[in-house]
Amino acid sequence: MRTILVTGASSGIGRDAACTLRQRGWRVLATCRQAEDAARLAAAGVEPLTLELASEESVAAVADETLARTGGRLDALFNNAAFATPGAVEDLPRAALREIFEVNLFGQVDLTNRLLPAMRRAGAGRVVMNSSVLGLVAAPWRGAYVATKFALEGLTDVLRLELAGTGVHVVLIEPGPIDTPFRRNSILHFERHVDWRASPHRAAYEARLLPRLHAETPGAGQHPPSAVTARLIEALESRRPRARYGVTGTTRGAAIMRRIFPTALSDRILRLR
Numbered sequence: 674m675r676t677i678l679v680t681g682a683s684s685g686i687g688r689d690a691a692c693t694l695r696q697r698g699w700r701v702l703a704t705c706r707q708a709e710d711a712a713r714l715a716a717a718g719v720e721p722l723t724l725e726l727a728s729e730e731s732v733a734a735v736a737d738e739t740l741a742r743t744g745g746r747l748d749a750l751f752n753n754a755a756f757a758t759p760g761a762v763e764d765l766p767r768a769a770l771r772e773i774f775e776v777n778l779f780g781q782v783d784l785t786n787r788l789l790p791a792m793r794r795a796g797a798g799r800v801v802m803n804s805s806v807l808g809l810v811a812a813p814w815r816g817a818y819v820a821t822k823f824a825l826e827g828l829t830d831v832l833r834l835e836l837a838g839t840g841v842h843v844v845l846i847e848p849g850p851i852d853t854p855f856r857r858n859s860i861l862h863f864e865r866h867v868d869w870r871a872s873p874h875r876a877a878y879e880a881r882l883l884p885r886l887h888a889e890t891p892g893a894g895q896h897p898p899s900a901v902t903a904r905l906i907e908a909l910e911s912r913r914p915r916a917r918y919g920v921t922g923t924t925r926g927a928a929i930m931r932r933i934f935p936t937a938l939s940d941r942i943l944r945l946r
Contacts, residue, residue, distance in 0.1 A: 676743050677909070678735075679703040680724060680784070681754025683710035685853030686803065689898035690751060690905050692717045697906070702739055704754065726754055726780025727772070736787035747791050749799040749909050752781040755821070757859040759882060760867035761874045762816035769866035770817055777821035782828060789841065796840040801908050802829045803901070806849045806924040809931050810939065812946045814882050833916060844908040847928075849921030852895040860886050896921050 677694060681687040682703035691703040695718045703714055704724035711721035722738060725731040739747060755777045758769050785800055792798025807815055808822030826845060833843035863869075863886065869878040904918040919925045930939050 674698065674700045675748040675909075676700040676702070676746065677749040677751060678722075678739050678747060678788070679751045679753060680726070680781070681705075682714060682719070682721075683707060685855060686848070686851060686898045686901045687751075687753040688714070690753065690902045691719045693899070693902045694906075694909075695719050700743075702742065704735060724754070726784070727775040728780075729783065732780055732783045733787065736784060739788065740791055745791055746795055747788055747798065749801065750785060750788055751801045751803065751905060752785065753803040754781070755803070755818075756862060757815065757818040757855065758862040758866055759814050759859055759886060760817070760863060760869070761814060761872060761877075764867050764869065764872045764874065765817055766866055769862070770820070772862075772866075773817045773821055774824075777818070778824050778828070781825070785832075789836075792841045793839055798841040799844065799909050799914065800832070800841065801844045801846060801905060804829070804845050804847045806847060806921075806927045808845075808847060809924065809927045810943060812943055814877075830916075842908075842914050843916075844914050845917045846901060846904050846908060847917060847919050847924045848896075848901050849919075849923030849927075850895040851901060851920070852897055856886065856888075894921070894923065 677699055679687055679691045679694070679701060682691040683705035687703065691701045691714060695701045702720045702722055704722045705711055705714065706723060706725065711723065714721040720742070722735050724735045756773065758765065758773050781802070789800070802825055804826055805822045807819045808826040811819050829843060829845050836843055869875060872878065901920050904920050908914045908918055919928060930942070
């Protein structure tokens with residue numbers, strides 16, 4: 674039975690991936706932060722672990738527990754956990770940037786590095802990083818999240834090059850708009866860190882960002898989490914996985930824009946978002 678560790682499995686992409694892979698016969702260990710989420714995962718046949726990516730001690734404990742449960746072997750890691758802190762770049766305090774990088778980048782790389790020796794010993798493994806369309810192009814009001822995903826893309830590319838010939842494949846998944854609680858969960862971080870009423874962007878917050886954050890219905894063009902899981906299965910089960918898997922037409926369009934469009938034209942399009 675192949676074994677995978679999935680992070681950020683309390684809802685959305687991570688939960689769909691964990692439960693679907695379990696149904697496909699994988700042994701799935703999955704992380705979350707709340708007891709009620711752990712109970713739901715356990716009821717689906719998934720083995721829950723409590724992880725706080727911002728804590729080096731928590732990351733170390735989960736890595737040790739994963740290898741202890743699996744006898745020192747792990748076939749795959751899906752680094753999915755992440756969050757967003759919306760807001761204009763000039764409104765982001767240093768604490769907000771430090772907080773998001775700890776989870777979206779530092780914790781994921783730390784966890785990966787603690788599990789890679791087991792994959793090296795086995796001469797096989799898959800490390801799958803969940804990036805974003807915002808790892809390809811920028812967008813207003815998403816500077817903190819964009820910064821973490823651009824950084825994740827770069828580090829993942831380097832890791833793929835460095836692990837060539839080891840039997841460990843490193844893959845990026847780049848989702849576009851996915852219908853998950855991600856947007857709603859970002860409101861807490863926005864309210865804690867961004868003083869939008871005192872911002873020179875106040876009018877834009879009121880007209881554009883706040884209505885989007887508090888919208889009751891999903892945005893147009895969103896795909897279900899299963900769309901990401903389908904690409905994850907390809908990344909895990911293909912003999913020769915691709916370096917990147919785009920999810921949704923939005924991501925594919927962004928990739929084309931990045932390669933072909935002049936910067937001035939890209940900027941005019943992206944300013945509308």
